[in-house]
Amino acid sequence: SQQGEEDPQALSIQEGENATMNCSYKTSINNLQWYRQNSGRGLVHLILIRSNEREKHSGRLRVTLDTSKKSSSLLITASRAADTASYFCATDATTDKLIFGTGTRLQVFP
Amino acid sequence: SQTIHQWPATLVQPVGSPLSLECTVEGTSNPNLYWYRQAAGRGLQLLFYSVGIGQISSEVPQNLSASRPQDRQFILSSKKLLLSDSGFYLCAWSFKRGGFTEKLFFGSGTQLSVL
Numbered sequence: 001s002q003q004g005e006e007d008p009q010a011l012s013i014q015e016g017e018n019a020t021m022n023c024s025y026k027t028s029i030n031n032l033q034w035y036r037q038n039s040g041r042g043l044v045h046l047i048l049i050r051s052n053e054r055e056k057h058s059g060r061l062r063v064t065l066d067t068s069k070k071s072s073s074l075l076i077t078a079s080r081a082a083d084t085a086s087y088f089c090a091t092d093a094t095t096d097k098l099i100f101g102t103g104t105r106l107q108v109f110p
Numbered sequence: 111s112q113t114i115h116q117w118p119a120t121l122v123q124p125v126g127s128p129l130s131l132e133c134t135v136e137g138t139s140n141p142n143l144y145w146y147r148q149a150a151g152r153g154l155q156l157l158f159y160s161v162g163i164g165q166i167s168s169e170v171p172q173n174l175s176a177s178r179p180q181d182r183q184f185i186l187s188s189k190k191l192l193l194s195d196s197g198f199y200l201c202a203w204s205f206k207r208g209g210f211t212e213k214l215f216f217g218s219g220t221q222l223s224v225l
Contacts, residue, residue, distance in 0.1 A: 042216035092211035
């Protein structure tokens with residue numbers, strides 16, 4: 001079963017613009033993670049935010065977490081063509097088990 | 111440093127044939143191990159995870175099974191493949207941390223086509 005749902009399903013922007021993706025989940029969590037997947041490849045971990053944190057930054061990435069709304073957002077600033085990929089959120093409602101959302105496909109045009 | 115190996119990269123199998131996908135991790139001990147499946151253009155579905163040798167948790171009742179014969183080896187199997195078993199299979203590992211799930215490190219995936 002899917003724990004998280006990303007929104008939008010697909011996003012197309014121009015280089016230099018910001019990209020925002022949202023994730024909603026259903027149950028209480030210990031942490032929420034964001035991953036990136038290039039077409040036909042494995043996933044790469046981007047950032048982890050714990051349930052007691054509200055915001056986290058890593059380079060051009062900014063993640064927020066609102067546990068009262070059971071939602072998170074991933075902001076990529078100053079997007080580049082190389083950011084084109086699918087982005088997934090994942091939550092660990094149960095220890096040792098990470099459940100992924102449905103993903104957002106991001107297309108960044110040069 | 112740690113590495114994860116998953117093979118083969120691509121596999122085409124007839125319906126009713128057996129399956130064995132292997133995943134190994136190097137550079138760490140006692141990892142948590144995971145098998146996920148991804149349908150085309152979709153999210154990841156957790157199939158199995160293991161916290162130790164011989165300890166397998168199954169998430170979805172299906173035509174597949176998993177085994178962990180050694181600490182850093184995780185095998186996904188089927189006795190008879192179905193068309194619906196087609197998909198992109200991903201192995202992953204994580205460190206153990208008490209109380210929550212650490213980040214996952216993924217293999218490069220196996221694209222399985224059952225014809």
